[in-house]
Amino acid sequence: MQERITRAAQVICQSKRTLALTGAGISVESGIPDFRSRGGLWERFDPIEYATIEAFQADPKKVWQMLEEVSVLLDQARPNPAHTGLARLQEMGLLQAIITQNIDNLHQEGGASRVIEYHGNAKTLFCLGCNQRYNANEIEGQRPPKCDCGKILKPNVVFFGEPIPRKALQESYDLASNCGVLLVLGTSGEVAPANTIPQTAKMAGATVIEINVEPTVLTNYLTDIFLQGKASEVMTQLMEEVETMVAQG
Ligand code: NAD
Helix, strand or coil: CHHHHHHHHHHHHHCCCEEEEECHHHHHHHCCCCCCCCCCHHHHCCHHHHCEHHHHHHCHHHHHHHHHHHHHHHHHCCCCHHHHHHHHHHHCCCCCEEEECCCCCHHHHCCCCCEEECCEEEEEEECCCCCCEEEHHHHCCCCCCECCCCCECEEEECCECCCCCHHHHHHHHHHHCCCCEEEEECCCCCCCCHHHHHHHHHHCCCEEEEEECCCCCCCCCCCCEEEECCHHHHHHHHHHHHHHHHHCC
């Protein structure tokens, strides 16, 4: 493992075009379960039943039962060393941008400067009727939150069945097709179209470094360096190595 950490750190230190792609796994240690964790939120709220745009349109009150529990988790969550490690890489000029599938705002809270939110952010809400936008703190305490026009608000996140915001899609594609190193953290690689980003990067000639507690669909067919373990622990080791290499010039 140490040998692979060293190799990953070398690759990152030598590249000027490193990109990160993160998924729910990076925030598991911050207290937000991913879709695969056993015994958690998603066993009670099947994402197919609660996280599709059709479900929201048909019965927003029902979907808000799930969203309220998610909101509590998001409010309590704090960035972990994997979030702050990526932010530090950005600060050191060794990471161009972070594309995240997460809606939890933890990269920004951890100090990251350039974050592309592929699936939106739960801190803002909007009305499907009149398009009015709200910050989450403006409608605090309302259950479920309603627009001035009376309709139930939807968080500004991409539900299954909704398109990816055009700007995030384009920017992610442009970065992936020009990157030299892609650092993939805590994603199963099973949710489309975010799972096309590693392939785009690979086709551009990028070295793919993957951090995950277990192998994924990406591991065998496009990952070059697989660092198995919890995101926060692996990132802590990786950052120690990077800091040492940078200090030694
Ligand atoms: P996923 O749930 O499909 O997969 C999570 C991956 O993270 C798995 O491969 C798992 O092995 C790995 N993992 C779990 N704990 C880890 C840890 N401590 N360290 C490293 N890896 C770990 O997640 P996904 O691929 O991001 O796709 C699911 C979708 O769910 C995404 O679209 C995302 O928007 C959404 N989601 C977001 C959040 C959030 O914002 N925090 C939480 C749940 C789901």
